[in-house]
Amino acid sequence: MAPHFPVNKFSTNGQEPSDYDRQAVMITNQIGMEEKSQQLDEDFAVVEPKDEECAVERLHHLTKIVTEFQDHLRERASNQLGHPGNHNCSHYLALSTLLQYNINNVGDPFKESNYGLHTKKFEVSVLDWFAQLWGIDKDEYWGYVTNGGTEGNLHGILMGRELLPNGILYTSQESHYSMLKIARMYRMDCETIASLATGEMDCNDLQDKLLMNKDRPAIINVTIGTTFKGAVDDLDLVVQTLIDSGFSDNQFYIHCDAAMSGLVVPFLKQVTKFTFKKPIGSVSISGHKFLGCPMPCGVLLTRRKYIKLISRNIEYIATCDSTIAGSRNGHSPIFMWYVLNIKGWKGLKQDVEKCLKNARYLRHHLKKAGISSMLNETSVTVVFERPQDSEFIRHWQLQCLGSMAHVVVMPHVTIEMLDRFLYDLIRKRNIWHGTLHPPCLAEDMGICNCACPVHARKHMN
Amino acid sequence: MAPHFPVNKFSTNGQEPSDYDRQAVMITNQIGMEEKSQQLDEDFAVVEPKDEECAVERLHHLTKIVTEFQDHLRERASNQLGHPGNHNCSHYLALSTLLQYNINNVGDPFKESNYGLHTKKFEVSVLDWFAQLWGIDKDEYWGYVTNGGTEGNLHGILMGRELLPNGILYTSQESHYSMLKIARMYRMDCETIASLATGEMDCNDLQDKLLMNKDRPAIINVTIGTTFKGAVDDLDLVVQTLIDSGFSDNQFYIHCDAAMSGLVVPFLKQVTKFTFKKPIGSVSISGHKFLGCPMPCGVLLTRRKYIKLISRNIEYIATCDSTIAGSRNGHSPIFMWYVLNIKGWKGLKQDVEKCLKNARYLRHHLKKAGISSMLNETSVTVVFERPQDSEFIRHWQLQCLGSMAHVVVMPHVTIEMLDRFLYDLIRKRNIWHGTLHPPCLAEDMGICNCACPVHARKHMN
Numbered sequence: 070m071a072p073h074f075p076v077n078k079f080s081t082n083g084q085e086p087s088d089y090d091r092q093a094v095m096i097t098n099q100i101g102m103e104e105k106s107q108q109l110d111e112d113f114a115v116v117e118p119k120d121e122e123c124a125v126e127r128l129h130h131l132t133k134i135v136t137e138f139q140d141h142l143r144e145r146a147s148n149q150l151g152h153p154g155n156h157n158c159s160h161y162l163a164l165s166t167l168l169q170y171n172i173n174n175v176g177d178p179f180k181e182s183n184y185g186l187h188t189k190k191f192e193v194s195v196l197d198w199f200a201q202l203w204g205i206d207k208d209e210y211w212g213y214v215t216n217g218g219t220e221g222n223l224h225g226i227l228m229g230r231e232l233l234p235n236g237i238l239y240t241s242q243e244s245h246y247s248m249l250k251i252a253r254m255y256r257m258d259c260e261t262i263a264s265l266a267t268g269e270m271d272c273n274d275l276q277d278k279l280l281m282n283k284d285r286p287a288i289i290n291v292t293i294g295t296t297f298k299g300a301v302d303d304l305d306l307v308v309q310t311l312i313d314s315g316f317s318d319n320q321f322y323i324h325c326d327a328a329m330s331g332l333v334v335p336f337l338k339q340v341t342k343f344t345f346k347k348p349i350g351s352v353s354i355s356g357h358k359f360l361g362c363p364m365p366c367g368v369l370l371t372r373r374k375y376i377k378l379i380s381r382n383i384e385y386i387a388t389c390d391s392t393i394a395g396s397r398n399g400h401s402p403i404f405m406w407y408v409l410n411i412k413g414w415k416g417l418k419q420d421v422e423k424c425l426k427n428a429r430y431l432r433h434h435l436k437k438a439g440i441s442s443m444l445n446e447t448s449v450t451v452v453f454e455r456p457q458d459s460e461f462i463r464h465w466q467l468q469c470l471g472s473m474a475h476v477v478v479m480p481h482v483t484i485e486m487l488d489r490f491l492y493d494l495i496r497k498r499n500i501w502h503g504t505l506h507p508p509c510l511a512e513d514m515g516i517c518n519c520a521c522p523v524h525a526r527k528h529m530n
Numbered sequence: 531m532a533p534h535f536p537v538n539k540f541s542t543n544g545q546e547p548s549d550y551d552r553q554a555v556m557i558t559n560q561i562g563m564e565e566k567s568q569q570l571d572e573d574f575a576v577v578e579p580k581d582e583e584c585a586v587e588r589l590h591h592l593t594k595i596v597t598e599f600q601d602h603l604r605e606r607a608s609n610q611l612g613h614p615g616n617h618n619c620s621h622y623l624a625l626s627t628l629l630q631y632n633i634n635n636v637g638d639p640f641k642e643s644n645y646g647l648h649t650k651k652f653e654v655s656v657l658d659w660f661a662q663l664w665g666i667d668k669d670e671y672w673g674y675v676t677n678g679g680t681e682g683n684l685h686g687i688l689m690g691r692e693l694l695p696n697g698i699l700y701t702s703q704e705s706h707y708s709m710l711k712i713a714r715m716y717r718m719d720c721e722t723i724a725s726l727a728t729g730e731m732d733c734n735d736l737q738d739k740l741l742m743n744k745d746r747p748a749i750i751n752v753t754i755g756t757t758f759k760g761a762v763d764d765l766d767l768v769v770q771t772l773i774d775s776g777f778s779d780n781q782f783y784i785h786c787d788a789a790m791s792g793l794v795v796p797f798l799k800q801v802t803k804f805t806f807k808k809p810i811g812s813v814s815i816s817g818h819k820f821l822g823c824p825m826p827c828g829v830l831l832t833r834r835k836y837i838k839l840i841s842r843n844i845e846y847i848a849t850c851d852s853t854i855a856g857s858r859n860g861h862s863p864i865f866m867w868y869v870l871n872i873k874g875w876k877g878l879k880q881d882v883e884k885c886l887k888n889a890r891y892l893r894h895h896l897k898k899a900g901i902s903s904m905l906n907e908t909s910v911t912v913v914f915e916r917p918q919d920s921e922f923i924r925h926w927q928l929q930c931l932g933s934m935a936h937v938v939v940m941p942h943v944t945i946e947m948l949d950r951f952l953y954d955l956i957r958k959r960n961i962w963h964g965t966l967h968p969p970c971l972a973e974d975m976g977i978c979n980c981a982c983p984v985h986a987r988k989h990m991n
Contacts, residue, residue, distance in 0.1 A: 113867075118871075118872075118876070127871070138649075146646075149646060152634075158630050170604075184610075216859070249842075381707070394677060416579070468848070
């Protein structure tokens with residue numbers, strides 16, 4: 070029987086261990102863990118305690134599994150480049166004793182229920198902070214801490230649909246996959262809008278599709294940080310397109326899916342301002358991405374005047390059912406409250422600046438190495454030619470789409486980590502391609518970003 | 531300015547401190563905290579760190595707020611009787627170091643994504659355990675760990691609607707409030723079915739409504755533990771009613787909302803068996819109720835053959851989007867895995883037996899004191915005459931509906947706690963009612979449970 074290595078033990082695909090696994094085992098060993106073999110899937114099963122089993126032994130066994138699992142998580146975090154999550158999370162340990170409380174922010178954050186174990190005060194403080202960031206007064210907004218970007222999108226689009234029941238959902242082909250799911254769940258007609266090479270919504274295509282459906286209201290999803298290219302849709306141009314197409318204020322609703330860059334763009338200059346001073350209806354921002362909360366969470370903000378549309382008083386819990394979830398995680402608001410208080414606006418701005426700088430560093434070195442790559446100005450996502458080795462992709466946990474892959478430069482990504490990555494990529498790429506030319510990626514990321522022989526020569530001319 | 535007491539400091543309703551608050555302050559003081567006055571809402575605001583502020587001082591300040599908040603949570607947990615949450619949660623502290631990892635079980639639990647920090651192995655083990663409990667083979671079921679009962683209901687009803695697009699949703703008037711919200715979200719026609727005094731679905735009314743809509747498929751929500759009376763709908767009778775009304779197997783879908791009692795009824799004898807051996811399509815069970823996980827979570831189980839209906843491959847995350855949430859909490863599966871491994875089937879059965887015994891103890895003493903009350907045979911929820919004092923209700927965190935209130939006897943509820951509650955209730959009730967007769971609750975809970983002078987006399991005859 071082949072030995073099982075810790076790294077793969079926690080995966081579900083049952084693959085054989087690779088060079089990276091062996092390397093990970095070495096790292097794990099360096100941090101004080103003995104090499105284990107023949108650790109089987111059964112380790113993870115829920116097993117009925119035996120009658121004669123001592124409770125202390127049982128706890129010891131479970132603790133051992135969890136400790137080994139943490140070594141695995143540490144290794145995975147140290148090589149995590151492809152997903153938009155911040156892994157500088159150790160400060161959340163200060164809140165760990167809260168895990169002994171069953172906290173539930175059931176219902177509306179602004180209306181206390183009769184359940185005493187909630188963190189609604191912390192939640193409202195977090196919402197106030199985001200409301201200020203997004204330019205809406207305390208008494209004008211409503212919002213809540215969600216279980217992540219999708220829940221925020223579910224809430225925002227529902228609001229749009231309830232305001233404009235006959236509305237069509239317009240969302241770009243590069244928007245988050247939850248959008249098409251939501252259209253289906255909500256039984257809404259949906260028009261997918263083409264995108265530019267940058268990943269931004271193509272407002273010419275938007276206009277064509279708006280004009281084809283002039284008799285029905287428009288519910289527009291504007292993406293602030295697309296999942297793959299980190300592109301930011303041009304809100305001002307979207308609004309102008311609506312006006313040019315003859316849609317008045319009460320004929321459209323704009324939801325901003327800012328899951329990815331909702332905590333990046335407010336700190337940038339020279340960019341379309343995203344604010345409730347403009348005609349947007351709602352925004353969804355993730356808390357586990359840039360803030361690095363240990364579990365998916367986020368914030369949904371909307372205009373207070375809209376919420377009565379979907380809110381319903383529930384007598385027995387003595388609060389209003391105004392959220393998607395009902396019972397709600399009471400720990401995530403306090404995670405967000407804690408990190409916002411530690412960093413503040415200034416600290417987050419510094420994080421954003423560091424990430425932008427590091428993303429530009431990576432882009433520069435990819436370009437220097439003759440690798441097709443792109444980086445939008447307001448983005449921390451570096452897109453490049455897809456590596457040809459699935460183990461390489463798995464090791465660095467890259468996201469891939471067609472011929473492209475990307476690295477999302479989050480606050481935990483250091484220059485040292487990027488150097489390790491670049492070294493590994495450039496060395497292995499020579500093996501993958503050999504003497505063959507690298508592929509043309511002009512269509513995927515624009516001619517100016519393509520490093521294939523034809524286009525590379527053009528840039529030099 | 532009136533002094534603010536710690537208990538109220540964490541509430542959002544800005545009420546004046548009551549006798550209970552003062553009592554709570556005394557308890558809090560006993561556990562080592564000085565009495566604080568003039569602690570203002572500003573304590574909880576997110577405040578920008580000052581330039582000259584020392585980071586250590588900042589952390590000290592935040593830690594102090596969180597520590598005080600924990601004292602408050604402890605006090606609230608010790609008087610929590612009305613909500614279906616277990617507050618024996620201290621064993622979860624063993625998992626607290628996991629909070630330094632940003633864990634995300636994005637997408638399908640059975641398909642590994644390219645994101646390495648997940649707990650899908652633990653999740654699948656938990657699902658396997660629940661599948662066995664609910665009588666469905668490993669290769670026949672699909673499921674996932676949700677953010678709570680509502681998400682499970684959202685998934686189950688969506689499955690039903692996608693299988694039977696023209697289906698009408700039938701749900702009893704005592705079912706969870708999420709059902710009407712879901713019908714609205716999904717644009718489904720919905721028939722509300724009357725309930726019996728026990729809280730069970732009235733299958734005569736179900737039949738009448740099925741017969742009125744014979745030309746359209748039926749999507750039935752069967753509640754296993756209604757929110758207010760803990761009633762369990764009679765699955766066998768529901769199925770028989772469907773057959774009697776001329777609905778064949780492919781014309782109906784049954785979702786079981788077992789959020790409340792999904793971990794109670796499988797341990798009882800002499801009760802309708804709930805199992806996938808019967809024609810049910812899905813079940814949703816909460817993890818924060820009986821298991822006492824520190825944050826809302828749960829399990830959704832369905833038949834594997836159905837899931838392809840709503841699953842969609844998402845290339846860039848290298849997994850399938852088959853859940854409502856997308857990005858998913860990776861901590862809750864490990865909480866559930868841990869507690870199931872510690873307790874096992876036997877430990878949970880003991881918990882259930884203890885809760886049933888304690889619920890009967892409470893019912894017995896309420897009845898003895900001449901207070902209208904009811905307790906369904908398969909339930910841990912004791913319903914009784916609504917107390918006349920909002921402070922009393924707030925202190926014990928009771929849920930109220932019309933003239934009724936309830937106590938849910940969860941595993942943290944001890945005889946000592948019930949004795950304290952009974953003493954407080956009986957003493958105060960004399961003050962509330964004075965020489966007046968207690969109200970008639972025959973309509974709310976049935977003549978046999980009513981202790982008003984007219985009906986009490988009848989029982990004696």
